[in-house]
Amino acid sequence: MLKRFLSSTASRRVANVLDEKIYQVTTYARPDDLCITRGQNAKLYDDLNGKEYIDFTAGIAVTALGHSNPKVAEILYKQANKLVHSSNLYYNKECLDLSANLIKKTKQLGGQFDASKVFLCNSGTEANEAALKFAKKHGITINPKKQGIIAFQNSFHGRTMGALSVTSNPKYRTPFGDLIPNVSFLNVNDELTKLKDYISSNKNELAGLIVEPIQGEGGIFPIPSEKLTGLTQICKDNDVIVIYDEIQCGLGRTGKFWAHAHLPKEAHPDIFTSAKALGNGFPIAATVVNEKVNNALKVGDHGTTYGGNPLGSAVGNYVLDVIGDEKFLKQVEAKGKILEAGLRELQKKFPEQIKDIRGQGLIIGAEFAEPPTEVIKKARDLGLLVITAGKSTARFVPALTIEDETIHEGLKIFEKAVESVYK
Structure with missing residues (x-):
């Protein structure tokens, strides 16, 4: 009984917040089931819906030093x-x-x-x-x-x-x-x-x-x-x-x-x-x-x-x-190699769907044979935020401070998303 009450209360709270979207000008297409409430380095949280996301977007290459960076605060x-x-x-x-x-x-x-x-x-x-x-x-x-x-x-x-x-x-x-x-x-x-x-x-x-x-x-x-x-x-x-x-x-x-x-x-x-x-x-x-x-x-x-x-x-x-700082930049280069290598392995598994991997450091694109709309949506459902670029490219621009293990975890989710759409 208590669980049902808490669940319904949370649902009403989400609905009330998203009702306020009517006051936004019609210039964005946003998912109706996602409202970011806080972040921590390369992760974002939607506490209204009780969801956690690995963030490969960094606010479109903005939060290079991570969300809620304590020194910035x-x-x-x-x-x-x-x-x-x-x-x-x-x-x-x-x-x-x-x-x-x-x-x-x-x-x-x-x-x-x-x-x-x-x-x-x-x-x-x-x-x-x-x-x-x-x-x-x-x-x-x-x-x-x-x-x-x-x-x-x-x-x-x-x-x-x-x-x-x-x-x-x-x-x-x-x-x-x-x-x-x-x-x-x-x-x-x-x-x-x-x-x-x-x-x-x-x-x-x-x-x-x-x-x-x-x-x-x-x-x-x-x-x-x-x-x-x-x-x-x-x-x-x-x-x-x-x-x-x-x-x-x-x-x-x-x-x-x-x-x-x-x-x-x-x-x-x-x-x-x-x-x-x-x-x-x-x-x-x-x-x-x-x-x-x-x-x-x-x-x-x-x-x-x-x-x-x-x-x-x-x-x-x-x-x-x-x-x-040279040491910091070398770490970015190393993280970029991890991300690129993971995407290239995925390309080998889906050569007909993923046509190219290109970029440098932590700005990498995976070009699909068709717009990867469903892949991006499935990744979001699984707990990974990725954005597109151009006509058919999935864009990866995570925080420069993203942990290596978070890169690997995010890549696994992206692979599951691709498998789900194309298997």
């Missing part, structure tokens, strides 16, 4: 009792420290060799908006017609109007009509000679090129080193600013501090953007530029009310200290 508490916000009318120490740390650690750990200045904002799309504006401003200082942007098919750079304008997927673009003009989408898989011909013949109208070193939302497609090196050189020869979007693939996710740290110096960008992991869940982002870009900027060219606030900057400094 401590920093938020201490800083909130000291200073949360003061605006960009004045300097604050946390913001200055974060900017300095970003530049110093980037150079120390093989990232952009001429990184010089930082613009702090609040989200990945804002960081890309700043990058696009900076590139266009640089182009205009050379020639008022030099405003065009090159982006790539299969790209994703954000949902605001500027970032959306360089995002290729018609699903995101078409409902909103006219976007920012002078954007060209090229195929990154084309021969360098073809890309060079386009850039050099349009150099008087091109201000910048934006690319993800690993295309994330498009399906986890790493861009080959030689392609990025060649593109960067072509752009430099034609006064076209190179922007690397490292919002998902940066900050340790590939086993290097930045994804472009895997590349030779000749392939380093003029601008790169970061967000997601930078605040471990607290909204903060950064646009990092070299002196060439900064020299084109004037006071008043861009701004933000919340960007670089002391609270977010304090968390960002801690994140950089943890991830910007």
